[in-house]
Amino acid sequence: DFMNALDEVTPAFGVAKEELEQVIQNGIIHFDQVVDDILRSGQLFVDQVRTSTRTPLVSLLLHGPPGSGKTALAATMAQSSDFPFMKLVSPDDMVGFSESQKVAAISKTFADSYKSPLSVIVVDSVERLLDFTPIGPRFSNTVLQTLMVLFAKRPPKGRRLLIIATTSLRPILTDLGFSESFDSEIRVPPISKLPALQHVLEEVELMKDPRELKQTMQMLVQAGFGSQDDVNGLNIGIKKLLSIVEMARQEPENVGERLVTSLMGL
Amino acid sequence: DFMNALDEVTPAFGVAKEELEQVIQNGIIHFDQVVDDILRSGQLFVDQVRTSTRTPLVSLLLHGPPGSGKTALAATMAQSSDFPFMKLVSPDDMVGFSESQKVAAISKTFADSYKSPLSVIVVDSVERLLDFTPIGPRFSNTVLQTLMVLFAKRPPKGRRLLIIATTSLRPILTDLGFSESFDSEIRVPPISKLPALQHVLEEVELMKDPRELKQTMQMLVQAGFGSQDDVNGLNIGIKKLLSIVEMARQEPENVGERLVTSLMGL
Amino acid sequence: DFMNALDEVTPAFGVAKEELEQVIQNGIIHFDQVVDDILRSGQLFVDQVRTSTRTPLVSLLLHGPPGSGKTALAATMAQSSDFPFMKLVSPDDMVGFSESQKVAAISKTFADSYKSPLSVIVVDSVERLLDFTPIGPRFSNTVLQTLMVLFAKRPPKGRRLLIIATTSLRPILTDLGFSESFDSEIRVPPISKLPALQHVLEEVELMKDPRELKQTMQMLVQAGFGSQDDVNGLNIGIKKLLSIVEMARQEPENVGERLVTSLMGL
Amino acid sequence: DFMNALDEVTPAFGVAKEELEQVIQNGIIHFDQVVDDILRSGQLFVDQVRTSTRTPLVSLLLHGPPGSGKTALAATMAQSSDFPFMKLVSPDDMVGFSESQKVAAISKTFADSYKSPLSVIVVDSVERLLDFTPIGPRFSNTVLQTLMVLFAKRPPKGRRLLIIATTSLRPILTDLGFSESFDSEIRVPPISKLPALQHVLEEVELMKDPRELKQTMQMLVQAGFGSQDDVNGLNIGIKKLLSIVEMARQEPENVGERLVTSLMGL
Amino acid sequence: DFMNALDEVTPAFGVAKEELEQVIQNGIIHFDQVVDDILRSGQLFVDQVRTSTRTPLVSLLLHGPPGSGKTALAATMAQSSDFPFMKLVSPDDMVGFSESQKVAAISKTFADSYKSPLSVIVVDSVERLLDFTPIGPRFSNTVLQTLMVLFAKRPPKGRRLLIIATTSLRPILTDLGFSESFDSEIRVPPISKLPALQHVLEEVELMKDPRELKQTMQMLVQAGFGSQDDVNGLNIGIKKLLSIVEMARQEPENVGERLVTSLMGL
Amino acid sequence: DFMNALDEVTPAFGVAKEELEQVIQNGIIHFDQVVDDILRSGQLFVDQVRTSTRTPLVSLLLHGPPGSGKTALAATMAQSSDFPFMKLVSPDDMVGFSESQKVAAISKTFADSYKSPLSVIVVDSVERLLDFTPIGPRFSNTVLQTLMVLFAKRPPKGRRLLIIATTSLRPILTDLGFSESFDSEIRVPPISKLPALQHVLEEVELMKDPRELKQTMQMLVQAGFGSQDDVNGLNIGIKKLLSIVEMARQEPENVGERLVTSLMGL
Ligand SMILES: Nc1ncnc2c1ncn2[C@@H]1O[C@H](COP(=O)(O)OP(=O)(O)OP(=O)(O)O)[C@@H](O)[C@H]1O
Ligand SMILES: Nc1ncnc2c1ncn2[C@@H]1O[C@H](COP(=O)(O)OP(=O)(O)OP(=O)(O)O)[C@@H](O)[C@H]1O
Numbered sequence A, B, C, D, E, F: 001d002f003m004n005a006l007d008e009v010t011p012a013f014g015v016a017k018e019e020l021e022q023v024i025q026n027g028i029i030h031f032d033q034v035v036d037d038i039l040r041s042g043q044l045f046v047d048q049v050r051t052s053t054r055t056p057l058v059s060l061l062l063h064g065p066p067g068s069g070k071t072a073l074a075a076t077m078a079q080s081s082d083f084p085f086m087k088l089v090s091p092d093d094m095v096g097f098s099e100s101q102k103v104a105a106i107s108k109t110f111a112d113s114y115k116s117p118l119s120v121i122v123v124d125s126v127e128r129l130l131d132f133t134p135i136g137p138r139f140s141n142t143v144l145q146t147l148m149v150l151f152a153k154r155p156p157k158g159r160r161l162l163i164i165a166t167t168s169l170r171p172i173l174t175d176l177g178f179s180e181s182f183d184s185e186i187r188v189p190p191i192s193k194l195p196a197l198q199h200v201l202e203e204v205e206l207m208k209d210p211r212e213l214k215q216t217m218q219m220l221v222q223a224g225f226g227s228q229d230d231v232n233g234l235n236i237g238i239k240k241l242l243s244i245v246e247m248a249r250q251e252p253e254n255v256g257e258r259l260v261t262s263l264m265g266l
């Protein structure tokens, strides 16, 4: 029956894997030790689900500022599990859905996962799934309650499930009483140190000339980005950094200055 | 006609028993005197319903922090009654239900129970049945009113019903005017003493070596978990404790440290 | 045509009488002078409707804390009228009704009553009919407006109607502007004196031995229940008292202690 | 075409007249000069509509505390006009109506009136038509807007319309911006002087013996009802007074005391 | 194609003209210089639309206290344009319309106007079109957004449109962010000077005898209406004044006193 | 397949281009350096989308006071890209749309764009698309969430998209949590310096005689418009300025005075 289950889930397998790959299009740059730590933690949770009979359900929350790389890291963890059922639940696929259509789509994914002996579901951008907006605040209580129940509902006997959710509004989840639904939380920090930034610049080959890079780094130090405090120091998500890098690339003659200006304008 | 009634309810009997069993998959660990006290209280209410003609309806509320074992204990009480009609009303079975579908499902269960001479209904996680969220706050008034009426409505002549509800948000029930619907309340506390914790660790055989266990307990004392005050002392639900235990098991070489770290990180 | 009217209403008569009887299953215990006063007042209103041509519509509100016996007393008053049309409007019969279904059911009852020369309608637990909850507060304005209009609408020529409503949330009715709909109000108090309590204990024969009863009463005096102030003194509805009595009965060996403990735990 | 119009409206005429009569079942007791003043004012507005071409639409608001006689006086004014179209718009006839059904019923009445050369519409208990409740506050904005537009909309050429509305919540109408819809307002006061009260008692023949009446009046003076200030003095609507009178009549032996007690209990 | 367009719009032309005429049934009394100023301003905007190619859309707001004559003046301006498409959008024609029916009716009118080379639309009583009420406040955001878009949407090439809106709640329009939709605003003041009042009285021939008029004017001066400050001085819309005049006419013997009393009672 | 894609999108191309042209009917007047700066920035973003593979999605927000020229500038940028898919999403085309119809129309446009290798979408007047009103505030959360998801959703492999949104309520977008959806923001300022104003007057040839222009400019200086502070100084959107110019043109004899008066009346 383990074999039957495997058969049943195989078709979904391929599709979802592509979905997961698509959100890591720009790859994972190992710009800091924390990147590796996060991925290793993910591995441990994957192992727990695979092996422990007492915890057939484990749920994990990746949280951090906008663009810090949560989606890409969650997808990477999920992919590395190689579980027979892997699925991405994303607001991107629910544009124009009514509340009940969202609930149906989400429950369908969970119901499908209960057919596989081992499953991983990435629930991306919880705040968008909830249609959250700070004015009011407004959100879909229907979707919220669905997630809270599904995140606590044990899979049927012999089935195991890892849930990896992401959010850039963790305090809101606490206000909503949703934080207690998670077995564990991992913070995905923004880039806050110049060496990490330099690592990224090298990786994406923004400057052809190493001297140009060096000059740029010096300009950044002068601009105060070397300072370690939160307010004045460097504080940028990898996603936004990659975007700024590409803008700077448009003016090849003064790439460095453009980059520094953009970082200062944030 | 008592016999007819028995016949009618028998089919439901088997199904529900399984449902009740499923929520006690990890069994009941008797880690503290309070566990036995709670179960004995439950027994008394079962007896009252069985014997007193003046109180054909008795309702009981099990409340306590998240993961303290409310659902497992309520199910254990219900099972031990061996009433011909036993049923679990759980949000897990109502994912994606509209308010009126919930109301229909709940009233159906109560209407069914009125056909059995003796019935017990576990109404699990009242806050989830109510779609409660603290922002707003929002909740389904329709479901709330239904529960309030059903919890006060006498079964027909000759029928008797025990209602066991659970919640981790007891103060909210008071705010909602729902507390007065219960004949009695029982608190299910978290684990707050080291001997209770040790009892659990022994039962689940986290450490193979008794010396390892002893060392871990000493580390916990040093970490301040021996203190008896609420803020710094130990304060963890059995459910979460079992989850942390399984995580710790993933790193066999330093299980104890991992456990202590996790407890400190709460 | 008086005879026709009588014929038309007869069928409803029998049914409703049973409904009224069912809510007085435990009878009326005359534990205090106030019980008789209330019932005599009810008789006067019944007489007024029967005899005065200027007031073909009289409405009465029974209010008091939860479980003080409002429903049983209202039903007793209605029954003693022996009017050809007697009906109980109760939330128990409207579980899962939408607002408009409630309104339809209520108006139907009033429309039916207009066919009988003499009618009495018990409108039980107004707060539940209104789906009232203090958070918000929320309630069905549709049902409220329906009640306000029906409670003020004169029956057709030659028809007379007595309305007896009950509530445990009288201040709310005032806030809602509903209080002015009543011609008169009667308060149903909780039991607050030890002799009344003793009267009940004797009536339900909780203790076999009069000495046991005497001892229990002394324990209650020592526990401060003899004091006459609202905060520390005795203050319990007859309904809850009967429930506590039955719980105490479960432990025959120490019925008295159990009773006192329960009363102190309120 | 004036004749045609008259023909068209005649059928409605009879029906409405009965409706108007029904709300004055207990007649008009001329207990005070103010009663005559109000009725004479009404006559002037009737005349204005009948004769002035510049004001084919006149709207009047009768306001005063609950039970002060607004409905009966409005109906009396309307009846005395003897206009070919006379109609009562009352919440009594709209129990269970949805907002749009109410709007349809109201607009229908106005549309019908536009066919008669001379019309009068009594819009009774505006606050009930609006489903107004002070908690929230809540009300039907749809009905409100309909009334505001209809109260300002000129009838077609050659048609004239008098609108008489009643309310016991005049300040609310101001808050709602509805007050400005009226050309004129008349206050219907409660009974606040003992001679007026005595006039009523005589008219309804509560006491057979004039000495009994005299004694009762003395008791009322002693009870402070002779004082002219609003807080302690007499302050009761004619409708409630008639109700209290009938209650008192139930105990023939001490009618006077009963009456005084009831008045003091308000 | 200009000719074609003209043909298409002609039928609507006649109808609308009648509608416009109806709201000026009592004519325009030139009681003050400001009346002429307003009408001349209107003429300038009509000319701008007719001649300037850069501004094919001009929108104008007439605002002032209730009854100051806004509707009559807006209709007069529109009529004097003699544009081939002239239309009155009025709440009077939308009684009982749902929000979407209102939106449909309004957009239809604008869509029709886009077929005429030159159009004028009077949007009367914006606050009533919006179902505005100050409690809440509540209003139809759907209608508001429709108006805001239509008031800013350029007619198709070669078409020109003048929009004249009226309101007695101009501050509300600002709160709603609606004020910025207008190219220009004109205030329609109430009558605040005695000569203007006298002009009206003469025009409507309230008094047959000039001496009676003179006496009345003196009484008004004595009553303080000659003062120029807003609080105590004269302050009345032409519409209400005409209504008071007609009431006064009902008592031919003391017309003057009646008028003064009415003005003081405001 | 690039060729196929091009074929598919061609038809939409022509239509949209016209739409874009229509909103620039009055052309772009280069009254200040900032106009050229804005247009050059736009060109850089167009280039980035065309060339960088790492950023297939770039989103830009043009914000500034009402009438400052945002729509015209956004349309100009889009047109100059000459991408095979160019589209204007405007509230003008959604009058009377329900929330879900809006969402459908918007998502359709984005879905269509995903078929073209290179696309630009102008999302005009975001606040109007959101049905935003400051009272409440109220807005369509459904539309907001749709925009937030679509503005962050990567086009499929090999497709690239530039989004240019406009708003006059930028602070609101921040409150709504919408600001973070943009890669970059550009402010479109009002005209605040007299030389810029003069440039416009010359361009539109308001005065035939240069001396008249000179005089007018002197009057403006005297009126304090030369001052550079925000409160008293000049501060007017190009759109409103063009409207005032046309009004002034109606009185050829004193165009200058009229213009100055209008500017002072703002
Ligand atoms: N170490 C890294 N961790 C995460 N993402 C990385 C890393 N290195 C490069 N990337 C790239 O950076 C981008 C991160 O974007 P991603 O969408 O994952 O961020 P996010 O935090 O989910 O953003 P949002 O808050 O908008 O949801 C991806 O394109 C990814 O390929
Ligand atoms: N003494 C005990 N009491 C309760 N549960 C126990 C006990 N010993 C072991 N368990 C196990 O601990 C778990 C308790 O989880 P349960 O779902 O009952 O907690 P809960 O309080 O209902 O949680 P939640 O607040 O999330 O609803 C179950 O798996 C149960 O088998």
Ligand SMILES: Nc1ncnc2c1ncn2[C@@H]1O[C@H](COP(=O)(O)OP(=O)(O)OP(=O)(O)O)[C@@H](O)[C@H]1O
Residues within 6 Å of the ligand: B152, C023, C024, C025, C026, C027, C028, C029, C030, C031, C035, C065, C066, C067, C068, C069, C070, C071, C072, C073, C125, C168, C237, C238, C239, C242
């Ligand atoms: N004197 C009494 N008055 C009222 N009820 C009595 C009396 N004596 C005994 N009873 C019994 O007590 C119970 C009173 O319950 P009842 O439902 O009438 O209370 P209630 O005030 O309506 O409660 P709730 O507030 O929950 O609606 C009934 O079972 C009734 O038979």
Ligand SMILES: Nc1ncnc2c1ncn2[C@@H]1O[C@H](COP(=O)(O)OP(=O)(O)OP(=O)(O)O)[C@@H](O)[C@H]1O
Residues within 6 Å of the ligand: C152, D023, D024, D025, D026, D027, D028, D029, D030, D031, D035, D065, D066, D067, D068, D069, D070, D071, D072, D073, D125, D168, D237, D238, D239, D242
């Ligand atoms: N002078 C009077 N004016 C008005 N009603 C009178 C008068 N004399 C006797 N009545 C009687 O008093 C009653 C007044 O009741 P009515 O319904 O008109 O009061 P109301 O102010 O409309 O009450 P509510 O505030 O409940 O609407 C009627 O039965 C009427 O026949």
Ligand SMILES: Nc1ncnc2c1ncn2[C@@H]1O[C@H](COP(=O)(O)OP(=O)(O)OP(=O)(O)O)[C@@H](O)[C@H]1O
Residues within 6 Å of the ligand: D152, E023, E024, E025, E026, E027, E028, E029, E030, E031, E035, E065, E066, E067, E068, E069, E070, E071, E072, E073, E125, E166, E168, E237, E238, E239, E242
């Ligand atoms: N100078 C005037 N200006 C406007 N209306 C006048 C004037 N002279 C006489 N009238 C008459 O006065 C009345 C003005 O009423 P109108 O409905 O236009 O006022 P309004 O300000 O629109 O009222 P509301 O605030 O109720 O909408 C009309 O009957 C009109 O014929």
Ligand SMILES: Nc1ncnc2c1ncn2[C@@H]1O[C@H](COP(=O)(O)OP(=O)(O)OP(=O)(O)O)[C@@H](O)[C@H]1O
Residues within 6 Å of the ligand: E152, F023, F024, F025, F026, F027, F028, F029, F030, F031, F035, F065, F066, F067, F068, F069, F070, F071, F072, F073, F125, F168, F238, F239, F242
């Ligand atoms: N330099 C300029 N920049 C922008 N628009 C200009 C410029 N010069 C002339 N115009 C004209 O000014 C008008 C600007 O109006 P536009 O609708 O673009 O303003 P907007 O800021 O979008 O207004 P709104 O805030 O109402 O949306 C257009 O008619 C345009 O042709």
Ligand SMILES: [Mg+2]
Residues within 6 Å of the ligand: A070, A071, A072, A124, A125, A166
């Ligand atoms: Mg993400």
Ligand SMILES: [Mg+2]
Residues within 6 Å of the ligand: B070, B071, B072, B124, B125, B166
């Ligand atoms: Mg539970």
Ligand SMILES: [Mg+2]
Residues within 6 Å of the ligand: C070, C071, C072, C124, C125, C166
């Ligand atoms: Mg009751």
Ligand SMILES: [Mg+2]
Residues within 6 Å of the ligand: D070, D071, D072, D124, D125, D166
């Ligand atoms: Mg009335």
Ligand SMILES: [Mg+2]
Residues within 6 Å of the ligand: E070, E071, E072, E124, E125, E166
């Ligand atoms: Mg008007």
Ligand SMILES: [Mg+2]
Residues within 6 Å of the ligand: F070, F071, F072, F124, F125, F166
């Ligand atoms: Mg714009």
